[in-house]
Amino acid sequence: MTTPPAPGSEPVPSEGAQEGLDAVLPGGDPGDDDAPRPRKRRWPRVLIGVGVFLVLVVLGLAGLVWQRESAYNGNIDRLHGVMPNDANRPGPSAVGTENWLLVGSDTRAKAGTTGTGGTVWKTGQQRSDTIMLLHLPADRKKAYVVSFPRDSWVDVPGYGEQKINAAFSYGGPPLLIETVEHLTGVRVDHFGAIDFNGFKSMTDALGGVTVTVKNDVYDPKRHVEWSAGKHKLDGEQALTFVRQRYNLPNGDFDRIKRQQAFLGALAKKAADGGTITNPLKLDRFLSAFTKSISVDDKVGAGKLRSLALSLRGIRASDITFMTVPNKGSASRGRQSVVLLDRKRSGALFTAIKTADMANYVRTYGGGNRVGTVS
Incomplete structure (x- = not known):
């Protein structure tokens, strides 16, 4: 990253007008990340959990991870x-398959949003900026990560x-899961999420x-300039990088690709x-x-x-990283939304439910290219 241009030297895109509107609409982006944040508990989380689950796979940790199983397991929130x-x-998907709904949220709540014995949900104070469905085939030889644009126009x-993402704002994980299941016809087997501090600390x-x-x-x-080429990123x-949307x-859609990249x-x-060969680094x-x-x-x-x-x-x-097939942006009232391609997305959801993703990829393509992104 280089020193940014002086204030006013770069035009702020017209999309900024929508940002102000999103701040007062359910499912919008209330001020994004610049406002000071109160200290909060680890829930809601920002999802990067799918990547970490797959990192466990890539590392082939197997028994090594679980040498300290009790300590690691005790760290995890249920x-x-x-x-x-x-x-x-919906009924179960094909035998042996598994579907995880993985959610990222940037909360404005001043207190924990979950509590012992039940959920304390503050309507309108949570946003799910990242929504992904992780599909694992029965043979576990592949993994498919399907991102939902947060502005997807759906029935809640x-x-x-x-x-x-208004579903998450209105009713938290249960309503979001219900919305995704209603949209896709795919049963969500498990739910996972992770917070911003964890995102940074894992990167570091x-x-x-x-x-x-x-x-x-x-x-x-x-006020950050990203030059063309490779960037080695610390956690901050x-x-x-993954939060940028404007410009x-x-x-x-490009932010989704950045997240997947x-x-x-x-x-x-x-x-x-060398993580797996360095016990201290692995433990951190x-x-x-x-x-x-x-x-x-x-x-x-x-x-x-x-x-x-x-x-x-x-x-x-x-x-394979994918985005739910869509017809691009449109307007509904005063809101900018994303219209899903019902035919193509329906084929995708059927492929997930029936364990036919390999055929879907052969027919419609292999997903997003995220080696180089905007």
């Missing part, structure tokens, strides 16, 4: 009551048509990660950076990971161990 009632939920049960524990930017681009919100810089050629870089660095990384993640209360230590063992053969090249 979220009670996040899975919706079984009534009217009980609220009508809304942006998909690996000694930083490297991403490649295609063209020079200025972030007018954070990585947050800035990117394709707005939030970071996950791929994190997995690659974990595999190539796993401690940062487990202190930051939250999962639903059905995920015990045994489940996480089994997940790591079942995925130990996957490499970074076996992970």
Whole structure:
């Protein structure tokens, strides 16, 4: 990164007008990241959890991770009551497959949003800026990460048509899970999330990660200039990188690709950076990971161990990153939204449910290219 231009030397895109509107609309972006934040508990989280689960795979940690199983497991938060009632939920997907809903949120709440024995939800004070569905086939030879644009215009049960992240604002994880299941027809087996501090500490524990930017681009919100080429990011810089939305050629769609590029870089660095051969570095990384993640209360230590063992053969090249097929941006009232391509997205959701993702990729393509991003 280089020193930014003097204030006023770069035009602020017209999309900034929408930012002010989003701050007062459910599902919007209330001030993004510049306002001072109160100290908060580790929930809600910012999702980068999918990357870490896959890092465990890439590293092939198997039994080594669990030498300190008790300590690591004790670090993980279990979220009670996040899975919706079984009534009217989709049936199980193909035998042996598994689907995780992984969510990132930037909360403005001044107190914890979960509590012992139930959920304390502050309507309108939470946003899910990152929503991903991780699909694991039965043979665990591949992994598919499907991102939902946060402005996707969908039916939110009980609220009508809304942006998909409004579901998280209105009703937290249970309503978001219900919304995703209603949209996709795919049953969500587990829920996971991670916080910003964990995101930073995991990056720093690996000694930083490297991403490649295609063209020079200025972030007018954070006053950062990204030059074309490779950038080695520490935790704070990585947050800035994945948060940028304004002044990117394709707005939030490019931010999704940046998030996915970071996950791929994190997995690659974990595999190539000597983490597994350095006990101290490995312990720092796993401690940062487990202190930051939250999962639903059905995920015990045994489940996480089994997940790591079942995925130990996957490499970074076996992970396919995708965005839900859509028709691009549109307006609904005063809101800028994203309209999903019902036919193409329907084919994707059917492929997930029926364990036919390999055929879907052959027919429609192999997902997002995130080696170099805007």
